[in-house]
Amino acid sequence: MLAWRVHRNGEPDEVMRLTETAPPVPGEGQLLLRVRAANINFPDVLLCRGQYQVRPPLPFTPGVEICGETEDGRRVIATPALPDGGLAEYAVADAAALLPAPDALDDAEAAALLVGYQTGWFALHRRARLQPGETLLVHAAAGGVGSAAVQLGKAAGATVIGVAGGPDKARVARELGCDTVIDRRTDDVVAAVKEATGGRGADVVYDPVGGDAYQQSAKCVAFEGRIVVVGFASGTIPAPALNHAMVKNYAVLGLHWGLYRTKDPAAVARCHEELTALADRGDIRPLISERVPLKDAADAMRRVGDGTTTGRVVVLPAPEGEPR
Structure with missing residues (x-):
């Protein structure tokens, strides 16, 4: 072969x-x-x-x-x-x-x-407990992992803000269904999120990027919001200021999907059933x-x-x- x-x-x-x-x-x-x-x-x-x-x-x-x-x-x-x-x-x-x-x-x-959608589902539903009507901020929204999170967020009834790099990726994010798209190369991400949410910030942040994206997230996450860290595509692993999380009252959550395969394989199977149902209905693709x-x-x-x-x-x- x-x-x-x-x-x-x-x-x-x-x-x-x-x-x-x-x-x-x-x-x-x-x-x-x-x-x-x-x-x-x-x-x-x-x-x-x-x-x-x-x-x-x-x-x-x-x-x-x-x-x-x-x-x-x-x-x-x-x-x-x-x-x-x-x-x-x-x-x-x-x-x-x-x-x-x-x-x-x-x-x-x-x-x-498998990997991207299971990661997104566990991050948004198991870890962040995303609720209908909440605002979800997705970094790298036009990428493989981010695009899955956008679709899953919309399927869950969330308002989705997508961050992308450049006009082509911003266009893809819009086509995916993002309610608001922010071009990180030309826009002030923090100010744009605050404007889109009436100053409140994002209830849930999905971050596969790390680096500057995490720093932006901490500045625009809402009261009792949740930042879910799923990767470091930027190559920079941030060092969260825990005093900031305490003062602003938000949570920083980690998601390593691979652990569920050994710690709770039944949950992986249940997640696949849910993803299959969403695909059958055309809610995700x-x-x-x-x-x-x-x-x-x-x-x-x-x-x-x-x-x-x-x-x-x-x-x-x-x-x-x-x-x-």
Whole structure:
């Protein structure tokens, strides 16, 4: 089979090599999956750089989220077991963690439903307890993680303010359904949030960026608001001023979705049922900006790492519906 392999850490397009190799062998409790589509996540970039919290042994194949097909023909969503990730024609995954791919979504959309949407659902509903009528502020609203949060916020009945970088991404955020869009490159984010909320601020802030975005959030979060930290795409991990949180009466919440897979796997399954129902109703649909062939995965990974893409970039080992 063909698979992208990383033999040393560095920037994705410099260290990834497309290689002919034997299919991975499933271990105990695992299944071999034919990869129908593989979604590129920012953690894949960090894996290549050696900066992720999990560091698989070299060489490894990146790709932490796929839509695959079992040997008996079931279409499933999975997180492949590293070091044999999803940027390949075949991958292996734990059988107990497989989730059925919703019929309402095609392969590329299904491949993008797991990590970003589960993260968004747990962050907004389990951690922040977002309520209908509240205001949700989403940083990087046109990105893969942010676009999922925008859709989930609208589905929950929230008023959504999206922050994006540049006119093209601002346009995407509007098309996603944001009630207010702020261009961080030209607008004063804090002042714009205060204006949009009548001075009150955002009830819930969804922050996959960190750095300056977190500092802005702390200045425009509402009384008894909640800031949910889900990542640090900016590369800067903020150091919250806890005295500020105390004086202003807001909460800073962390969300590491992967922990639920080991601590409360039943909650992951219930979340998937809810996401499937939302997809069936048309309330959510992953934003797929590009569908690229396997040979172009390294270049696509570089662009995801550079932050120049919108929504999700999905790798198709073969065109959908065609045999390999």
